[in-house]
Amino acid sequence: MNRVYNFSAGPSMLPLEVLERAQKEFVCYGDSGMSVMEMSHRSKVYDAIIKKAEADLKQIMNVPDNYKILFLQGGASTQFAMVPMNLLKDNKDCDYVNTGQWSKKAIAEAKKYGNVNVVASSEDKVFSYVPKLTPDMFNKNAAYCHVTLNNTIYGTHIPNDKVPNFFENVPVVADMSSNILAEEYDINKFGIIYAGAQKNLGPAGLTVAIVREDLVNNPMDITPTMLRYDTHVKADSLYNTPPTYAIYFAGLVFEWILEKGGIKEMQKINERKSKMLYDFLDNSKLFKGTVVKEDRSLMNIPFILPTEELNAKFIKEATENGFVNLKGHRTVGGMRASIYNAMPVEGVEKLIDFMANFEKNN
């Protein structure tokens, strides 16, 4: 069986080189006599694996020393609760920007624990843009403000130069699930960054959080031990058994990114891939992108055809030709191509060829 081009929004394509390396050492890792899956998380051999993963990620993202990288579980959905539970003990006021379904879920969860102020929303136009964020919109006495940096479903993003770090005392908390390691951000702009692994980092079941250490020492009393950031900061992500294999695999992805030239190079390739597809969409008479130009994501590219029949026909024929998981989210309709770091340029080129051919024939 040949491998397909997998445009899934997540879990999604992983670098073939990484998969093949992991496959080779799957049953026996180095001279350990066992699989990484069988290793005690307290063993020397595993300790070297998790420490290297942490160090490599720190290097790739240029994480300052006053931040701690955590390997957690539970996905962004668990972070939606962890963030307010860890930051709202004394000050209950927090600002949220609503740029899509995941922002909405984060908002709903935070409302259980504090006073949520939705400072801006793009729901009026099915989240096809990102509201322009200005300092006057935000509460300069809030405990934090929360943004979703890349909106997987709607295909918008907030790049580094638009992060609303307006007030020194209001840390920005960011859901970076679908564009972590895909474009550069200055970590100093943030108080907490979190990301589910299943898009750009590795297997589902691992969540990475990057926390400014001074922020996370005052959780609400009701916070479960496992949902306290300080539990994991103190224990170097080894308070209990972490998702050991997922961390190992993410570590291989980090090595792959370093070999490729780091996040700067990833961003260049991602800009090239997405530009190719956006250019095609802008010049097509049949296909149409759904997002305003200035807010277009590098990762998730939704597009539509003039009729539901053509959408369905396109998805069917694309699947038959090895371009899979192109169906868009039901709230947007049409198609969505998710082109994370692991999607090769060639995959996007071939998709565009296929789309051009489809346009000619329909």
Added chain:
Amino acid sequence: MNRVYNFSAGPSMLPLEVLERAQKEFVCYGDSGMSVMEMSHRSKVYDAIIKKAEADLKQIMNVPDNYKILFLQGGASTQFAMVPMNLLKDNKDCDYVNTGQWSKKAIAEAKKYGNVNVVASSEDKVFSYVPKLTPDMFNKNAAYCHVTLNNTIYGTHIPNDKVPNFFENVPVVADMSSNILAEEYDINKFGIIYAGAQKNLGPAGLTVAIVREDLVNNPMDITPTMLRYDTHVKADSLYNTPPTYAIYFAGLVFEWILEKGGIKEMQKINERKSKMLYDFLDNSKLFKGTVVKEDRSLMNIPFILPTEELNAKFIKEATENGFVNLKGHRTVGGMRASIYNAMPVEGVEKLIDFMANFEKNN
């Protein structure tokens, strides 16, 4: 490199046949054109994987229809909070049996959310036995009573016929992390069972919970959405992205257990393996088991030598001979052999041979 015999308490040895099968289909699963790790959790191909894993586990453990099997994250440590948060909304009283470090952690966490009554403890003798449990010890109006069925560190267990399901209205909640699928239990005796996967089920990062559905519809208001059992019951474990690869791998372990004859056969083999080692310890003049005979675990067998020097010498020589991770927990000292389902009979036989030789030479 030859594979070693890995006596780790967890993560621990996995069946070699399962590792080899997973390795073969690691990069490309069936005719999907992708790795299981790359599959959307909403795709048809993955849906078949998770549904089969659930059905196989239901069959193996003979789970009644009014229970739901959940594939979760966060380990037993997260369950320590989930249990009280989901069961103590109206009635704050709960009973806990203290049989070791994990019971103590469960107790400490429950105290945040309710009134914990520790009905019995074996802490007086370093948890080397299980207190005899009788109905008069328990509160017949408690919201639930909690037991740890197998104590990984101390090597004791509560077998099926000693589960304290004394009152129809007091559900038993059980931590089965280190003996799930290793010995038979009647699921009807329990309200909730939970287990981290990293001993008998598969890779770390997956937690299995089996919940009686009528019990879990009334969580405390402060419970995070991801820590509500009903969130996951309603969504068939697909509320958010689950640890997809770990579930797939656990599914392969379930198939392996079914092929081997199910849990009855596993228990027979485990009784045989543990009896061999206990018999050796009982007849040895040098080695000594640390647990009272009637409470001995089938899974974790702690033992000691007369001096710290001999303990250290044994562990060193054992490691050199391919018997690894035999060091006991610091609170017990000495050695511990964890012999979960995946440890072959041959591994225990060879360990005993090695121990006999060590005894001859020391």
